Amino acid sequence: MNEFKKGDEIIYTGATIEQIRWGNNSDPRKILVIGKSYYIADVEVHSQHTKLLLTGISGKFNSVSFEKL
Secondary structure: OOOEEEOEEEEEEOOOHHHHHOOOOHHHHHHHOOOEEEEEEEEEEEOOOOOOOOOOOOOOOOOEEEEEE
């Protein structure tokens, strides 16, 4: 399990519709590019999932769609 923190550089790896719907996340498929790196602006830890907010990008994304660099 990745432990993400503010300022980490991460790579978007893609997302399924189930991962997007879990916890009412934003849909990264319309905004992010698979294989591109992004920086974490903030992390929201919930009981069953973690949401990531990215620097300069609107939305909250399921952390399972990313890998740490």
